[in-house]
Amino acid sequence: MFVDLLVIGTAITLGPLHNSAFILMLSARGGVRKGLAFILAWFANLALVIAAVMLLTGGKPPAHGSAPSTAALSVKLAVGAGLVIYGAHRRRRPPGPHRPPKWLAKLDGLSGWTAAGLAFLLQPWAMVGAGAASALDADLSSVAATLALIGYCLLATASLLVMEVYTARSPAAAQDRLGHLRGWLDTHQEQLIVRLSLVVGLWLVGHSIYQLVS
Known part of the structure; x- marks a missing residue:
């Protein structure tokens, strides 16, 4: 469990899509306030999913080889296989010009509630x-x-959290450095998505198969 959570958590935090959107949000009017709403919703989504699992299990892990344990491993195996297929598909896709989604241009007028809703939409739900x-x-x-x-x-x-605190403490420096970071993320978005998908997918597939047969 521990290594799985480390691999998955790292892949989620490095995802380029939500990070690019968050940087744009921070550069908008009231960016720190909107960013805080985004972070709270993002964290709440993760915590609520974990809380739901704990309520389901009663805080006790199912016995190895039991139906719930096998079902959980099957879910991880399916998600891993899906990520590998998705990453391989995007890797074979011919490169083209990066076109940011049109909704990114509307972040300036975003409300705090909409920022929270955006966190829900940008969550990598498979991971x-x-x-x-x-x-x-x-x-x-x-x-x-x-x-x-x-x-x-x-x-x-x-x-x-790092970008939010940095922007709150050093707004001018953050605007410049985070702008460069967003440019790098936009340029390398495809490579990041492919690599994160393949690394996490292969890990989940290999580890799940090992646990299923052991």
Whole structure:
């Protein structure tokens, strides 16, 4: 569980789509306030999914080889296979000019509630689902497992938190440096999506198969 959550949380926080949108949001009027609404909604989505899993299991991991355990591994295997197929498909797609979505131009007039809704829409739900399936093995009577779940949610939010704090403390410097970062993300968006999808997908497939047969 611990390594699964580390791999998935890192991939979520490095995703280029939500990071690019968040940088644009920070550069808009009231960007720090909108960014905070985005972060709170983003973190809440992750925490609520984990909480739902804990309510389902009662905080006790299912026995290895039981139906719930096998189902969780099957979910991770399916998500991993889907990510590998998706990454391979995008890798074979011919390169073309990057065209930002039209809605990005409307971030300046975004309300806090809309920013929160955008966090829900930009959440990489396939990876969040894989994280939830991994959390099924958490035993809440263990301090280490509890800290791992909290750490996973924080890790998956880390890039947003760093940019939010940086912008709040040094607005001028943040505008310049985050602008360069967004340019780099836009230029390398396809490579990042492909690599993150393949790395996480291959890990989930390999680890899930190993656990299913062991």
